[in-house]
Amino acid sequence: MTAPRSDARLIDLTRPQWRPIPGADGLITVVTDPHARTAWADLVLAQDRDGFVVWSASGGKPHVMLLQVSARPGVRGIAFAQAGDDPVRVQAALRLAYRLTNETARPKEPTRVRAVSAVMPGTAEGLVHVPHLVTLRTLTGAATDTALWELLSVDAARRWFGACETDLGRLATSLPQLLAQRTATRTGRRTDDLPPSLAALLQQQPGPLTIETAVSRLDLLSHIANGEAGAR
16 A cells, blocks of 8 residues: 555536526636636626626537637636536536646647536547546545546547547546556555556556556557456
8 A cells, every 4th residue: 555646637626606607508717817708608697806707608519619719818717517506516527728828828829728628528530539537526535536528629639648449439438447446556555466567567656547548558458358457
C-alpha cells in the first residue's frame, strides 16, 4: 500500500447555482470575460464578476453549434446538455472543459476551447471522442472514478494526445479496466501483476492514471484489456 496521490482530475460534485436549464438539447458555456456580449446565447444561466454561464439551444445539431459557440469571445469551456440531463453532472463536464482549455492555452495564440459531455456524445465526420478518466466526489466525500467524454476534431486528437481514431477506439473498449487502474493509482493500492516497467511508470506518475498517460503508453492496454492487470 502506498500513500494516495493528489489528483488534477478530481471534480467535486455540487448543485450549480444556475437558473433552470431549458428542457431541450443545448450547449452550456462558461464565458470568463465579464464584459463580453452574450446576446448570441439563448439564456444566461448565471452571472458574477468573473463572467457568465450561458445556454444555447443546439436544435439537434450540436456539432454545428459547437463550432459557432467555441469561436465566441471569452468562451473558455463548453458542456453538452441533453434534455433532462442532471445539472450536477453537466456542471462537472463544464468544469473539466474549463480546466482542459486552460491547460492547453498558450500566450498570444487563439484559445482552443474544449468541449465535454457527461455521457458519450455522438460524433460526426472529422470528430472523435476521448474518455477522460476523472474522479467525481460528493459532498459526503464519496469518490467514484468514471469517464467524462471530450468531443474534438481528429486533428486536435493527434495534436493533444498523439492518438489516431484506432487508438481512441481501443481506449473506449478498455475503459472499465482503465478506470480500475485509475482507482488503484488514486487510492495507493498495489499493482504487482502489471509488467514491472508499467508498474514503475504508474508509480512515478504525479497523480492517478489519466487518459494522457494511457495514450502515451498504449502497451498498457494490451495487458489490462486481457484481464492480466488488476489491483490488490
